[in-house]
Amino acid sequence: MAETAVSFASQHLLPKFLEAVKMVRDLPKEVAEVTDELESFQEFIHEANKVAEAEEDNSKLNRIRKRLMRLREASFRMEDVIDDYLICDEKQSEEDPRCAALLCEAVEFIKSQIHRLQIAYQIQDVKSLVRAERDGFKNHFPIEPRSDSSRGKENFTWHKFRMDPLFIKEHEVVGLEGPTQTLKKWLTEGREERTVISIVGMAGLGKTTLSKQVFDKVHKHFECHVLITVSRPYAVEELLRTMMNELCKEIKEDPPRDISTMNQLSLIKEVRNRLCNKRYVVLFDDVWNETFWNDIELAMIDDKNGSRILITTREEKVAEFCKNCLLYRLQTLSKEKSLELLYKKAFGYGFHGRCLEDYEEAGLGIVRKCGYLPLAIVAIGSLLYRKCKSPSDWALFSQNLSLELESNFELDSVKKILSLSYDDLPQNLRSCLLYFGMYPEDYEVKCGRLIQQWIAEGFVKHELERNLEEVAEQQLMELISRSLVLVASFTIDGKVKACRVHDSMHEMIRGKIKNTGFCEYIDGHNHLDSSGITRRLTVATSSNDLSGSMEESEHVRSILIFANETEDFTSRLLGKYIRLKVLDFESAPLYEVPENLGSLIHLKYLSFRSTFIRSLPKSIGRLQNLETLDVRTKGEVQVPKEITKLRKLRHLLSRSISSTSLKNSLGSMTSLEKMYKLAIDEDGVVIRELGKLNQLRDLRLDDVRGDHVDTLCSSINEMPLLERLDIYVQYGAVIDLHITLSLCKLRKLHLFGSLKEFPNWISRLQSLVKLSLNQSRLTNIPLKSLGNMPNLLFLCFDAYSYEGETLHFQGFQKLKELRLKSLPQLSSIFIDSGALQSLEKLLIMNIRQLKAVPSGIQHLEKLQVLEIFHMPIEFLQSINPNGGEEHWMIQHVPHVSFVAKNSAMLFAEIAAGIFSSTLYRGVQT
Structure with missing residues (x-):
């Protein structure tokens, strides 16, 4: 019997055992092959999806979509098995093979090998599945090979990416000069009654670009200006809340504390109060709802002072509902302007160096097929920039643009134009x-x-x-x-x-999402069905609407939450979607995190930003793959010590992290690149641990004491990659920062608290872009040395940072923004001729001894914005346009704004004759 058993084992079990050993040994190679195959398989699915998009027969289309669903599911299985291997491989690499002799360790080792063997078998299955599904699709629905006739030439040179972004700036806008002048006149002249002006036109005409250009040109004529993009759909209360927040932001005022709970009537009253007796202009961009005017009319007070409301919309009915409305119908570009726009986008800086006659015939064909729509022309021009350089290239490209675009050019055709750029x-x-x-x-x-x-x-x-x-x-x-x-x-x-x-691009993307299973977007008004299979989920509705959507959970890898109710949903979510990689609750009304958070072992990105949670569960220590943790919540968050087990964590973001929970173990989190804000406890032990984190790029510290400084400087000297450093000194402490490392990558530095002296190493920071000092109480700041810094663009001397009487600016050739706030001893500011030549924005706030504008300010030719807040009466009198002795020094500045401490003080000054009515139009209260 024994011999029989041995014979059976040698004939049957041993070969299987050896086969299993070989499969486990070859597993890394097999995973690498599947990873390479995944990319080509995804490209095959993309081409197969285009076959579906081109199919007009509904019956055949349904069959193609079913096959596509099977292809996508096969690709999901490929991704899953790769993820499973990575998790398993990481666990094995953490085990110490020398401990395998121990019984418990041996058991774990055997379990991991069994798991690896299971993955090896899964890889065999998925490779067979992929081959079968690919061949099956090809046999039923052949995919034509891409050729010059289908996508232009494949051998066009892809030019190196250049930092020449095609951002919409005034000098880049084409064909809107006439509309701009007309709308500017309508907004600034004419009747005193509040007036609504509607810009109407189809998608892609440039309504938003036009309205923003005009808005920027005219808002200096108004005391109050607000720009709001209207969502589709919108809640009236949320729209009014947004308006309130923008109005408060404009005058540097905090919104009412109870704004989040105000009802519609209360919000209307608050908005009216802030607009009362002010000439205002409000831009509502992208309005869809016909009854929009009914929703906001009561809030838009009419004081018969020339206030204006500008609306952009695709729907003419929106304009028809507005009373006393001026309607501007935006048209497509002319042939000449369309061609000019195409040339600009296709040739970039080489626009003027081309013999354009050679491109004209093909170019006219292209813009005609784009329907002379700016959006479509810009998309195609950007594509031409990369793929077509010669006139013959253009001719071929023009020939191959879909013929159906030449007729009935509506929104669907815009999507098809945008799809060309997407497919590329x-x-x-x-x-x-x-x-x-x-x-x-x-x-x-x-x-x-x-x-x-x-x-x-x-x-x-x-x-x-x-x-x-x-x-x-x-x-x-x-x-x-x-x-x-x-x-x-x-x-x-x-x-x-x-x-x-x-928004047109967004609609095109939503169409792709629906047809590819990339994502399912669920809200109360729109539920995108993604053929029963979806990889990602956006929840923008209450948990009561999600019962059906949670059934297909096997494939979901990412969830973004925009819902108004999340508590019941969250606990079910964590138990059901265990393969999540991204979980984002930002701004959701979440108050507690379930303990089973630790079950999401694949998670890499976790955000609780702007939620109401107060603590994280200990199970967070099991999220071994977590790379980003954002707990910048509405209040303080208790972070458990288990967080130091997250060895892959790169970003730990919070408004305040207690160092108590990180003491003696922070140094093990060597992958950290961003950490803020870390509150240092009294013994400062955690500061020594900081020196072990030499990958840090962004570090922000709070409650630093004087006796911490030596250790802190020593730790910072071990951080060669640091790009941002914020240090908040404990109240009453005075510190002396002596950093010897060159910090050659440091771009932002913020020091809050008393300094023994100005750190001389700051002026040697060649890469520094932003410098802020607050509460520093310095009597000497080496402005001459700072003025020679080659890349400094932003400088802020905040409250009590400087206690001297004079500031003398020399150099600062690249500085764009300068802020001077609450400097109680400062009585004079001098700007040398030739200094601050790039300055665009200057803020002067609450400097009680400063009675005159800075000497030399008249030479700042690039100064666009001058903000003057809470300054003494003598200062304001000196720049009064009616008789102010120094008004001539600032009359070249396009945007000058004033904010008094309160409306009563301002009105008292107006009544006393300090301000003229002309000046008052530029005052914000």
């Missing part, structure tokens, strides 16, 4: 663009948030000598340069701060 993108950029479909229409998303989500999703790959953020920034700039993504705001040094997509 590589796979990772297509995914990056589609991600905007996870956000609501007209939503301005912060670039930092978007980039970290892209990284967590795997859209960004490592490149030599560049970190992931740099690669992702380049990808974003690529989409911007192709005119697919719009810039909403910039940082002072010209980097993109926030972005969005045009």
